[in-house]
Amino acid sequence: MTRAGVYETRAHSMPTGHKWVVVDVETSGRRAASHRVLSLAALVLREDGSVEREFSTLLNPGCDPGPVEIHGLTADRLAGAPRFDEVADEFAELLSGQTMVAHNASFDFGFLDAEFQRVGVATPIENRLCSLALSRRLELDVPNHRLSTLAEYWQIPQLIAHDAYDDARVLTEVFTRSASLAEALQLPLPVVSCRGRRTTVYPDQVKRVPSEFENPGRLGPATGLVQGMKVVISGSTRTPRLALAAKLSGAGFDVMNSVSRKTSVVVCDDPLSQNAKVRRAVSDGIPVISEAQLDELLARVEPGVAKAESTRIVLPAVPEPVVERAAVEEVRVVSVAIEPAEPVEPVTVVPEVIAAEDPQPQIVPAAPTPTATARPAPVSRSTPWRGRRVLLMGGSHLDCVLMRSRIVQLGARPSLNLTAAVTDVLVLADGESDRRMARVEARGLPLIREADVNEALSSGVVPVHMRVESRLSAPMLARGQVVDLPPKASSWAVNVAWRAENVGDEFEVDVVAFLLGEDFRVDSDQDFVFYNNPVDEDNAVELSIDGGSEQCIRVDLAALPAECHRIVIAAAIDGERTFGDLGAVSVSVDGPDSTFATFVLDAGTVERTMVLTEIYRRGGAWRIRAVGQGNEDGLAALATGYGLEVDD
Missing domain, CATH: 2.60.60.30 (sav2460 like domains)
Known part of the structure; x- marks a missing residue:
């Protein structure tokens, strides 16, 4: 049942070089290989961002619809809907030549690609854009990048959450406004090719059901199967692989998809097989048996040893450092140390007292790693620039490393791109010639110099020409922290x-x-x-x-x-x-x-x-x-x- 009609959208100047189609799917689960698409919607956009054509339908997946409490699509509601193969040609024609826009696009693409593969049709989607990634690239001032959060940020009414058509409608507005902002910032759009090695692949694997028994080790010549053994199925089998895996899982075995050092036995009916699983098993001395041998062994399975209630690792506690009590209502002291077994460089740990009203996680900053030519400034206890995003322009690589370290010490976050969140621009040597300077000036962003950073570190001064504003900002960790x-x-x-x-x-x-x-x-x-x-x-x-x-x-x-x-x-x-x-x-x-x-x-x-x-x-x-x-x-x-x- 294709939805008819086209709703009106506000006109926006869309980036050239692509034809855009906004897509949303509702699914029966999270795994494209084993779950199905229940409903889908697609809105084809004109150059001004308005909707030229739309497509929307429920789909009968022929399986359990999964989390009905989320999408509201019951088996009865889907019973009269078409199957994907009945709409595949029309949907493929609509997608052909377009760049797909979706929220968490790798998820939607993975499901659509799997559905097209099931009907023997190559996916027509060549490029995709993730609106979630675009929101992150823009550094929008939002606590998270859910579609509902972005709809609220852009003041777009959301009528029915988790409805494919309404989500596509909302996403169209989010995308057109976000794309216009990216163009104003001269920020490239995060378009990804769906061809070649970078195409997301969801292999059809045996779903692992962890055994409740401890792994007793490998199958030996004098021992039978013991519950908890790790079993790998390789090659074709007399019993369908998924059915055989379910049978083994039900008997208390841990069925895996790949051979490892802890594999107990590999089941393969071809004794001369040269596939990777059998080769590794033979190389590591892991027994390889046929399905007929497996049937004989399953007749006399030995009981396993149940796993302990808790599998958490308990290591010796790290001693807390002694820190003098500060003049705040509550003092929270955190101990951080590098464990001896860690393959990382030693880190100097500086304990810090965090005020009771500070909502940030309890962390302890480590001293920044010195560069070969410059020594970082000492750590400041205050964070006068907290909440700011500072873009660096100009300077050598080592200059930028040093200044980013100092910016972090002041509580600000370095920004890698000219984004919506940038509050100030630190201009280093030759920074005035940066091609983004015109955009910086057009946005009226304050320009600061190295002297401003150094003065703030020594005295906690906030330059008068900097914006005084607080933005959503998570704590910055230093290297080794x-x-x-x-x-x-x-x-x-x-x-x-x-x-x-x-x-x-x-x-x-x-x-x-x-x-x-x-x-x-x-x-x-x-x-x-x-x-x-x-x-x-x-x-x-x-x-x-x-x-x-x-x-x-x-x-x-x-x-x-x-x-x-x-x-x-x-x-x-x-x-x-x-x-x-x-x-x-x-x-x-x-x-x-x-x-x-x-x-x-x-x-x-x-x-x-x-x-x-x-x-x-x-x-x-x-x-x-x-x-x-x-x-x-x-x-x-x-x-x-x-x-x-x-x-x-």
């Missing part, structure tokens, strides 16, 4: 960005994640999340490529397996370019409702890979550290260091 994550929150997004102009063939940047055990090594290939494996087998860590200079690692701590003790998030530059060429990298750690912490890493010179941050267990809690440790080797060497076998 650690902060505990709130125990009640499990879902986090680590957003990584760099200067928007540094995109394209000149800089091919990959953000990756490694899920590590206690030995600082991955357990299997699935524990390496990157562009060709964008999600781990527990759906706990997922990569999203949101723009040419924006990538995100989403983490669900509650879904992580007990054996994962640490998530290392890193970036690598392909080719011969380095982080000294790329410049500063910004990292923001976003919770469900707001940004929890941010930091800028800009001390890179000749490094081609850099560990940006790590999330790890400590004393029964999760913590996050700003790392910024680089290496001249490429991504392959970094992956090998964490225990992966990398093909030449």
Whole structure:
């Protein structure tokens, strides 16, 4: 049932070079490989941002509709709707030649791509733009970047939340206004190609159901199957793979998608198979059995040992430093230390007393890392520039590293681009010739000099020509600094960005994640999340490529397996370019409702890979550290260091 009619929208000057179609989907779950699209809407835009054509329909997925309490689409309501294959041709014709705009576009694209693949049609979507990434690139003054929050920011009425058509209508208004602002700032739009190696892939895998029993180890010649063993299915099987996996999970086994050092047995009916799973099993001495042998062993399964109630790691507590009580109503002291086993450089820890009314997380700043030619100014106890966003223009790489360090000490946040949030511009040597200066002057942004920064550090003075305003601002972490994550929150997004102009063939940047055990090594290939494996087998860590200079690692701590003790998030530059060429990298750690912490890493010179941050267990809690440790080797060497076998 295609919706007829076209509603009127306010005219905006749209960026040229693309034809835009705004899309929204409602789905039966989060995984494109196993869940389905329940409804979709698409609005094709004219050059002035008005709607030229629209398409909207419910879809009968032929399966459980999933979270009805969210989208309101019951099985009865969907029963009379068309199947996707019945609308695929019309929908593909509408998308052809357009750049798809969606909120969290990698999600929508993944589902649409999977639906087109199911009907044997190549996806017509060649490029996409994520409006969430655009909002982040603009640095809009909002606590979070949900569609409802952006609708409120732009004063757009939202009639029915989680309705594909109404969400597409709202998103059209959000996008046209955001795109107009980006054009006024001369800020490139975060358009991503959906072709080639960077296309998000959602492989059809066995859904892992963790066993309630301890892993007893490998299958031995004199022992049978024991509940809790890790089983991998490889190649074709007599019983459909998903059915066989469900049978094994129901019997108390841990069915995995990839072979690791902890795999107990591999099931494969082809004894001469040369696939990667069997080759690794043979190489590591892991037994490989046929499905017929598995059936015999399943007749006499030995009971397993139930896992302990708590799998949290309890380590010795770090002693609290003695700090004199300050003249505030409440004193909160936080102890931070680098554990001896951490493979990071030593960090000087400076305890800080935080006032009771200060809403920021309890953190302890570490001393900035000195550069080769300059020594950072001493840390100031006050933060007179708190809430400001300062853009640096001009200066050498080392000049900018030093000044960003001082800006952070003053409580401000360095901005990598000329965005809506920039409050002041620090002009260094040759900064007046920056091509963005005309836009800076047109927006009436105050210009400050190095002397203003130095004076503020020494005396806490706020220059009279600076704007005095408070904006939403998360605390800035220094390199090496650690902060505990709130125990009640499990879902986090680590957003990584760099200067928007540094995109394209000149800089091919990959953000990756490694899920590590206690030995600082991955357990299997699935524990390496990157562009060709964008999600781990527990759906706990997922990569999203949101723009040419924006990538995100989403983490669900509650879904992580007990054996994962640490998530290392890193970036690598392909080719011969380095982080000294790329410049500063910004990292923001976003919770469900707001940004929890941010930091800028800009001390890179000749490094081609850099560990940006790590999330790890400590004393029964999760913590996050700003790392910024680089290496001249490429991504392959970094992956090998964490225990992966990398093909030449």
